[in-house]
Amino acid sequence: MTNPVLAGLGLVKKYGSTVALDGVDVSVGARDSLAIMGPSGSGKSTLLHSLAGIVRPDSGTVLLRGEAIDKLSEERLSALRRKRFGFVFQFGQLLPELPAEENVALPLMLEGVPRRQAVERARRWFAPLDLDGLEHRRPGQLSGGQAQRVAIARALAVEPDVVFADEPTGALDQTTSTEVVRLLTSVTREQGAALVMVTHDADVAAHCDRVLQVRDGRISNYTQFTVA
């Protein structure tokens, strides 16, 4: 791995008496993809949220290109998530009233990109993600796989440093799942972004370069795949 884009060092996070993270070290480089696996309650989502600046670790630090982000103000963190991170969730992240292209353009508009330009830039993502012809469809008129690909387009539209995916295929069938994760990993890599993905599914995780197993807030296993 080249210099890490994102690194978490000695991350500790407790919820009351429950230790969600217990001194976790993790890093991910550009074009690198990392899957985080583990049973329910193991701390994998907390790890993703800590790396994404959604929750602040009780101790340890998170570095984005060498800069500590866990001490930033909430406002700056929010701006950082908007500008430098992309997010894909299990479901329900698309605004139901906006057509697909406007859902993708929304983060760009939030950054002040003029609407016409934002929509044009958003449309560029439709072909690589096999979404041609669905630009004007609303989320309710899309299949689960199509909606997830729109969400991937939205995550990548801001050209982020890191894409965070939290169970992105959790609501999809096996075939669609494979298709979505294949596109997610390949397009993210093509964009030069890092990918951090939480998943329960070993088949999905196998599409990533590395897999971390988390148990009781600690890394219990680490697998490095050879990139074909």
Added chain:
Amino acid sequence: MRSPVLPLTWHLTRASGRRGVQSHLLAAGAAAVGAFVMLVMIAATVGAGVRADRTAWRTPEPARNGTAVQALATTYVRGEPLTVVSLAQLPDRAATPAPPGLGTFPKKGEVYVSPALAELLHKLPAGQLAGRFPKPAPHASYGTIGEAGLASPDELVAVVGRAASDPAMSETAATGASYFDQDQAARAVVAGFSGTKQSLFTYGDQAAALLGVVLLAMPVVVLSSAAGRLGAARREQRLAALRLAGATPRQILGMTALEAAAVGATGALTGALAYVAALPALAEVPYGIGGWYPGQLWVGAEWFAGVVLAVTALITVSAVSTLRQVVSSPLGVAQQANPRRTRMIRLVLFLAALAYIWRSTGGGQLKGRDYVVLLLMFYGAFWLVGPWVVDRLGRIAARCARRPATLLAARRLSDDPRGAWRTVSGLVLAGFAAGFFSVSMLGTDGSQYRDQVAVITANAADARHAAAEARTLLDRANVNAEISVVPEDDYDSLLGGSRGIVAQISGGQARLDTAVTALASVGSGHPPYTQDYATAGDRSIVDRIADVSTATLALSFVVATASAGLTAAANVLDRRRVYGLLRLAGTPLRVLDRARVRETVLPLVVLAGGTVATGVYGSYKFNHAFGASLNVSGALELAVCVLVGALAMFAAISGSRPLLRKVTADPAQAPD
């Protein structure tokens, strides 16, 4: 086998958690506001009728074997009407019973006054008011008219005992002396006080209040429907899952109806009890002649129960109707796949209805029932076209939107135009009426008679004599006046074709009241009068409709504020997942918040603002065509009402901001 609907509904309601409870509270709150507003308007209508009946004894009912002379006169002080009932027992006749509110029939020289008049007599110098009545005997004071003889605690009424030969009791003094006497003056020989003619100042109150009920009925229906739809997404998801698990459509509808009816009945009863508790405060709200006696505003058990049941039924029907799609297609609703579009046919039907109404009202051959049908058709036409306009407004706004918040708001308008329309529809319909009537002065301004006092005389010679007497009396009262004798056929003067004199007074309202008091003894016995007397007939109608329109607009704002606030909160709860994820991905809270506000403000400004402005413009053109000016104070009232109402709506929507912040604040509580 025992039906599982009741226990299952109870179990699911209990298990719905805090969000479910919040949803139920919001729905119950909406039901409470709806029941409260409706009961208040019905109370105004019922009370106005009771009040008007209380004035009927003052207009004499001729009796063949009468025992007394009764004369009704109206004078004005500080621009407010003062009803004077003069009574004279005829000699050698049986004793006349006491009028309502008095213990005995008044003897000559006795004066009974209403509490409000007593207060005013105490406040104003005698030369401005007390001088119009006989002086009480030394060490004696005026008697008091009891509640039974009064329509309102604020009413100015005097009952004066006179001799039958008193000029004020003469035929010429009371009836037909002036063109403007209609319903303000009357005389007859009476045997009692069984009159049935309601006073000029109250007889139109009930009809005007009824207009308010009609105008507010729709917003309340809308609010109740909104209450029924609160938490629809949560309920739809839950029941769609139940349907998929094998529940029958009947069971689903039964569960929904049961839940909604329980919530609606609780809310409606709370609102109805709040109305009862608020009766003393409501009685202080002036309408027409003033405030109320609290008992007048009690609607009766039938109306009370009827409104509670109606609001409950509306909420139940609304909740059940939202589930039709779950029942017919559970998957379709679970995925929210159907965009709620509107069609051009709505505009076509709207235009057709307007054309029909235009054609039907052209002939002037309509009966009361026809007008009701046309009014309902007019309402229906607006209800048809409203969502279509909102949809188009959303599309246009979306095309022009440059910022994300505006784009989101515009897309939401197009996504659910009926929902957006429902929130502002009451204001749209009430706005036109309020806009038109609150600024209209048609037939009521009488500005050409400003600062004039007219005195009617029996003939031309008396007029010249009255002019000389008036000069002396006004000089003595320190009132500067120009007095002119008006010829009989001058119909443009304040005398309206009667013989007499007109005094042009300078110095304002106090001087005018002084002049009226000073001239009380001049002329034929008919009390001197001002422009208030001349315009009372028209004012009693137009002012009342203006009052009701503005009050209706204000109450519509209350209802719309409740609708907007509750809908905004419900939307936050229903969309909490998407809001949470957007916030998590870095979307600023203010963008989501602005979108929510604009979603209501956009149709409010364009549609409700548009109809208020159209009403005002229509009134301006109408008044201009008839040479009348605009009612500046009415326009100010309207402006204040619109401004305060809009701010209240804004505050109501903003009220759910903490809820938005809360549901999006901590998306990652779980240790996983």
